[in-house]
Structure formats: C-alpha cells, structure tokens
Amino acid sequence: MIEDTKDLILEIQRNFPKLSKGQKLIAQYIVEHYDKAAFMTASKLAKIVGVSESTVVRFANALGFDGYPQLQKGLQDIIKIKLTTVQRVEMSRDYFGEEAILKKMFKSDIDNIRATQEAMDFKTFQEVVDKILKAETIYIIGLRSSTALAQYLGFYLNMIVNNVKIVGYGISDIFEQMLRVSDKDLVIGLSFPRYSNRTVEALKYAKEQNATIVAITDSFMSPIYGLSNYCLTAKNNMASFVDSLVAPLSLINALILAVGMREKEEITAYFNKLEDLWDKHNVYDNEK
Template sequence: MRDENLDLIKNIQKSFSRLSKGQKLIAQFITNNYDKAAFMTASKLGNKVGVSESTVVRFANALGYEGYPQLQKELQELIKTKLTTVQRLEMSQDYTNEGAVLKKVLKADMDNIKATIEEIDDEVFQNVVNSIFDAKRIYIIGLRSSSTLAEYLGFYLNLILDNVKIVTPGVSDVFEQMLRVGKDDLVIGISFPRYSTNTLNAINYTKEQGAVVIGITDSQVSPIASISDYTLVARSNMASFVDSLVAPLSLINALLVAVGMREKDEISSTFDKLEKIWEKHNVYNNKNTI
C-alpha cells in the first residue's frame, strides 16, 4: 500500500528507481508539469509522453493507487495547495546548473504566457471589463507575493478611473479597509500559490455582502475560483522555489489596456495634465545621459 504520509511528488521520487522506462517518462512529466497533468486523461497523458494508456494505468498502480482516476484526483489536490518552499527546492534539480538557469527560467515564462493565451476565455475577459465600468467602487486585494500584482493593477487603474481602492496589508486590518463593500461594488482578488488565507477570507466576506468578485489566479480549481463570479486564469508554473508572475502581469496589462481604450479621450487628458505636473516637479530624469 502507498504510504499516506508521503505526498505525491515525494512518492514519485521515492519510487522512481524501480519504475519501468516508460513509467519514468510519465514520472518526469508529472514532476515538471503537474498542473497540466492534473487535467489530462490517461490516454492524453500517454500520448504526451509517448507511452500507451495501459502504461499510465500501471504507473498509477506502481505508486499504490487503485487506478489513474485516484492519481489524477491527488494531482488536482496538489495544485490547489501547491508545494511548500522546501518541496520546491527538492524538485529544482534542473536549476542547479547556473549557466542554464537564465534560459530555463525565461523559457518557462514564455511557456506560461503561451499557455495563458491558449486557455483564456475571451467572453469572460470582456465580462470582466464590463464589470469594471459597471462598479460603483472597485477594491483590489492581493496579499503576500500577489501584492505586487495588486499594487501594479491599482496604480494604473487609478490613473484611468477614480473609484479604485487598493487593500494593503499592514496599514489596518483587511476587513476594516473593506468594511463598506456592497452589492454595487466590484472586488478584484488576486491569488497565486501559495494561496493567502487572508485573501480568501476577505473575498468570502465581500461575496457575502453581495459584491461582484473577479478572481485572477492560476487555475480554475484554485480556492478563489470557486467563489468568483468571473475567473481570469494566468499560468504561474514554478521555477524552483519562485513562482512565475510573468503571465499574470501580462494578463493584467491586457486588462488595463482594454479598460484604457474605452476611456481613451479621458485618459489622454489625464496624462496630459500629469506630464505637465511631472515636468514641473522633475519626477522623471529627462536629461540626456550621453
């Protein structure tokens, strides 16, 4: 029987040496692409790595599962909570060669953007843009590593609209900042692994108050997706212990441009005023540095 104290990745690593050649190909693919494998049928996974469907089933059996569906279920559970930092380091053998790190990380970021393009739902994206313009007030919340994305989105959205509030950690309690959220408001929750419990609790609170919720996250099975009215998915497959936020940032850029184009005349006037202010107060260094 499979040791229940071992998580899936450790179980694969422990069993690797005794797997057949075909099963090792499956193990390597799952280890490096567990978020993709989680939604593949046994047949599709087999085709992806060049083995038969029966080999995939025997691989699941070799790990102690009754069948592939049980392995797939655990894969899906894994991507909900992702991995601890220590586990990520243990999986980072491909990044031990410093000379190859740059290309590997950049390639992984490119793959994340490509996957995001292929999976994005254009109709949902348009609904999100419409919701932004329909909202009385817009709250943006993203904590821990996602706070960078929230600040970026809030910074530019504030230049386009005048009803945006960024919920920030440390200034006051998150719930205090969102106390007045109501049914006419929009809440944009940004949540990437490892998912912040405080973000999820705050989003649940706003949902109870009747606000429309937009989730920006890495998967349709992430915790925030189940409580969002609209979910925008951007891949953030890890590079060692660091999650890639390149695709999420690119998605946010697209959202900002789409919103900005609807307010093109207004923001043109806004930026004209800002340019005069920036120049007057020497905000940017415009001197030639040749």
C-alpha cells in the same frame, strides 16, 4: 480523466490493486516522491523506477489520462498547493543546474504566457472590463507574493478611473478597509500558490455583501475560483521556490490596456494634465 487533481495521489492508491507489477512500481515511487516525479520526463521516470517508457505511458492511461504529459501536469498542480518553501528549495536543486537556470526559467515563462493566451476566454475578459468601468468602487486585494500584482494593477487602473482602492496590510485591518463594500462594487482578488488564506477570507466577506468578484488566479482548483463571478486564469507552473508571476502580469497588462482603450478620450486629457504636473515637480529625468 480525473476531474480534481487534488485527489490524484488518492486515485493512484485506489487503483493500486488493479495495476500491473511495473505500474505498481511507478505508483509507489510517485506517491512517495511526487514532488520529484512532477518534473521528470517519462523516460527519466522509467529509468529511475526500472521499467520501460511504454509502461509509464500505460500507467497514465490506466488512471484515465490521455498520456503522460497530462499526468505530469496533474502532479505539478498538486505541488503548487502542498509543497513548503523548504521542499521547493530542494526541488529547485534537483531541477536546475546553475548553467540551466536562464534557459529553463525563460522557457517556463514563455510556455506559461502561451498557455495563458490559448486558454483565455475572451468573452469573460470583455465582461470583466465592463464590470471595471461600471463599478462604483473597485477593491483590489492580493497578498503575499501577489501583493506586487495588486499594487501594479491598482497603480495603473487609478490612472484611468478614480474609484480604485488597494486593500493590503497596513494600519487598518483588511476587513476594516473593506467595511463599506456593497453590491455596487467590484472586488478583484489575486491569488497564486501558495494561496493566502487571508485573501480567501476577504473575498468571502465581499461575497456576503453581494459585491461582484473577479478572481485572477492560476487555475480552477484555486480556492478563490468558487467565490468569483468571473475568473481570469494565468498559468504560473513553477519549478522553484520563486513564484513566477510573468504570465499573470502579462494578463494584467492586457486588462489595463483594454480598460484604457474604452476610456481613450478621458485618459488622454488626464495624462496631459499629469505630464504638466510631472514636469512642474521634476518627477522624471527629462535630460537628453
């Protein structure tokens, strides 16, 4: 099995001389059109290239994969990182028919949540909950499309503990907002393709200050994985120019709930006080 799917295209090129004639046709097509091949079934790829479906399977085996689905996943991991937004739009046009959008997107999100649950390391999850409760200050950073996730996590964590700081674009620079980060603090970084370089830089700074770092990202290929002390992964396999953050949001919900259950008595009193405040200032519509 190829360890780093970032090098999959290079691996195909390396193995090219050893491939059969039919396999070389597949290899050439994938190298030139990996963005399209990533979402083709084995039978569709075989038909386009002009070989048998079994030749496609043997091609995957020749590269060290157990089967075509593993090769396909490797290609999908590549396009998360390499495709521009324009290329994603073109890919969406090929992948979706207007009638298929609802069905395919719902299925994709369901598959992502299921894969996230099955791959979750519960011990790491518990350790992250421990670190959240023990940290002096919790810094949360997520930029670009991950901004919504960071804001959501920060909003609810701030209801449970009172030491949360959401880092983002504003009057102060990101590094100014993290100036006082120390080894007593926890920094939670959220980053999904296309990964924000600014998030990576901020986590590198936090690591230099010996802060504990939790990465919430899509895979071990993510640039923030290597910077983290703990990593929680949530799948977001995309087939469009829209970043699917359904599985990451589900993971964040579980994390918030787990922290809340540890602080059950404290947050009950806190929420009672909040309800009084909300009623007094008519924050919510309470009309029956």
